[in-house]
Amino acid sequence: MNTDLFPDLFAKFLSPIFVSDWKSELFEDKKLTIKVLRLDAEHKHIGGNKLYKLYYNLLEAKKQNKTKILTFGGAYSNHLRATAFATKELGMESIAIIRGEEHQNLNPVLTFCKEQNMNLHYISRTEYREKNNIDFIEKLKQQFGDFYLVPEGGSNALALKGTSYIPKIAFDLLKNDINYFVLAVGTGGTTAGILNGIENTKKLKSKVLAVSALKGGHFLKDDVEKLLNEFYENNVDKTKNILSNLILETNFHEGGYAKKSERLTNFINDFNQKNDFEIEPIYTGKAFFAVYNLAKEDFFEENSTIILIHTGGIF
Numbered sequence: 090m091n092t093d094l095f096p097d098l099f100a101k102f103l104s105p106i107f108v109s110d111w112k113s114e115l116f117e118d119k120k121l122t123i124k125v126l127r128l129d130a131e132h133k134h135i136g137g138n139k140l141y142k143l144y145y146n147l148l149e150a151k152k153q154n155k156t157k158i159l160t161f162g163g164a165y166s167n168h169l170r171a172t173a174f175a176t177k178e179l180g181m182e183s184i185a186i187i188r189g190e191e192h193q194n195l196n197p198v199l200t201f202c203k204e205q206n207m208n209l210h211y212i213s214r215t216e217y218r219e220k221n222n223i224d225f226i227e228k229l230k231q232q233f234g235d236f237y238l239v240p241e242g243g244s245n246a247l248a249l250k251g252t253s254y255i256p257k258i259a260f261d262l263l264k265n266d267i268n269y270f271v272l273a274v275g276t277g278g279t280t281a282g283i284l285n286g287i288e289n290t291k292k293l294k295s296k297v298l299a300v301s302a303l304k305g306g307h308f309l310k311d312d313v314e315k316l317l318n319e320f321y322e323n324n325v326d327k328t329k330n331i332l333s334n335l336i337l338e339t340n341f342h343e344g345g346y347a348k349k350s351e352r353l354t355n356f357i358n359d360f361n362q363k364n365d366f367e368i369e370p371i372y373t374g375k376a377f378f379a380v381y382n383l384a385k386e387d388f389f390e391e392n393s394t395i396i397l398i399h400t401g402g403i404f
């Protein structure tokens with residue numbers, strides 16, 4: 090349990106993080122060691138990467154005496170789910186600005202959010218593109234009153250501060266070198282944090298392979314760079330040095346966000362039958378799928394140790 094990192098807000102909920110093996114004849118043939126950092130096992134609703142992104146944001150909201158959190162997300166957003174749970178536990182109100190039309194029958198994620206008393210507010214995809222516009226935010230304040238704003242996916246400089254702890258957790262558990270950290274990327278907050286965490290641990294041989302869950306995800310590198318620049322107050326040289334460890338993989342989105350191909354579905358079904366934990370098709374499954382196929386293509390050097398970050402998402 091990470092009681093040193095989360096001593097006051099959520100320690101009572103958290104289970105120990107551990108590492109699972111992913112064994113395969115393919116990895117044995119390629120002389121690869123594949124490990125899975127089980128952030129998903131920390132908590133059902135705020136486990137994965139979400140607690141690390143939310144923690145310092147929630148501390149800051151309390152510091153500012155804010156009682157209401159407003160954030161953004163799609164209909165299947167695990168960030169919304171985690172925010173809804175966390176704010177209810179802290180006695181705070183929460184508002185979700187949701188991309189797309191309202192449906193009469195809510196999916197399981199939004200049903201859970203509503204059960205946590207989250208106010209669900211739907212806007213068009215065109216309006217949603219204005220989520221970072223100051224004038225749009227002011228309109229939301231006129232509509233909902235004063236709130237603390239957490240961006241889409243929880244990704245900002247405070248999220249980076251939290252996710253920077255993740256590499257240290259992995260190094261402490263494995264107690265050896267890690268050649269690649271692999272994770273799915275949607276908004277870039279966790280990727281930026283892991284890059285920064287590697288810099289903090291001085292394990293500079295470790296690369297970060299970020300697998301885009303979005304179609305046309307090349308812009309994600311710019312998003313990660315923007316977050317690092319914000320965190321380091323526009324220290325361009327520092328950001329450039331940290332960013333040099335990033336490899337952005339955009340060929341395994343399988344149709345785009347919340348979409349899946351037949352080959353991805355077959356891979357996940359097979360994986361879930363053979364292993365004692367599960368992956369899902371929106372985020373984590375795409376990262377696992379990428380590692381398996383890249384291993385086939387000899388992307389990884391022999392005798393590499395690869396750790397996949399299981400960022401949650403199982404509902």
